[in-house]
Amino acid sequence: MTMETLRTRESFDKAIQEHDKLLLLKHSLTCPISASAKNAFEDYAKDTETPAYILPIQEARELSGQIADDFGVKHESPQALLFNGQQVTWNASHFNVTKDSLKKADE
Numbered sequence: 001m002t003m004e005t006l007r008t009r010e011s012f013d014k015a016i017q018e019h020d021k022l023l024l025l026k027h028s029l030t031c032p033i034s035a036s037a038k039n040a041f042e043d044y045a046k047d048t049e050t051p052a053y054i055l056p057i058q059e060a061r062e063l064s065g066q067i068a069d070d071f072g073v074k075h076e077s078p079q080a081l082l083f084n085g086q087q088v089t090w091n092a093s094h095f096n097v098t099k100d101s102l103k104k105a106d107e
């Protein structure tokens with residue numbers, strides 16, 4: 001599955017309306033832990049049919065905060081979120097964002 005980058009509320013709203021289920025990674029462009037999580041996320045995205053999106057924190061700080069507020073999930077970075085419909089049904093952060101954890105959550 002291809003990955004898209006989200007930077008605006010409009011692009012996020014469109015993604016969540018178009019897909020019953022999607023994965024989102026909030027990613028810091030400057031953090032080595034986040035770089036590791038991004039690699040795991042990208043590896044998993046190649047193996048799943050679930051649409052995958054990346055939100056670069058430094059380029060979309062306002063959107064990142066809105067998602068945390070709207071879905072009641074404390075902001076962390078890196079942070080992977082699984083959306084089912086209009087709910088976050090799973091999330092993990094830092095070293096817990098692995099290819100295996102993504103696969104288990106997405107099954």
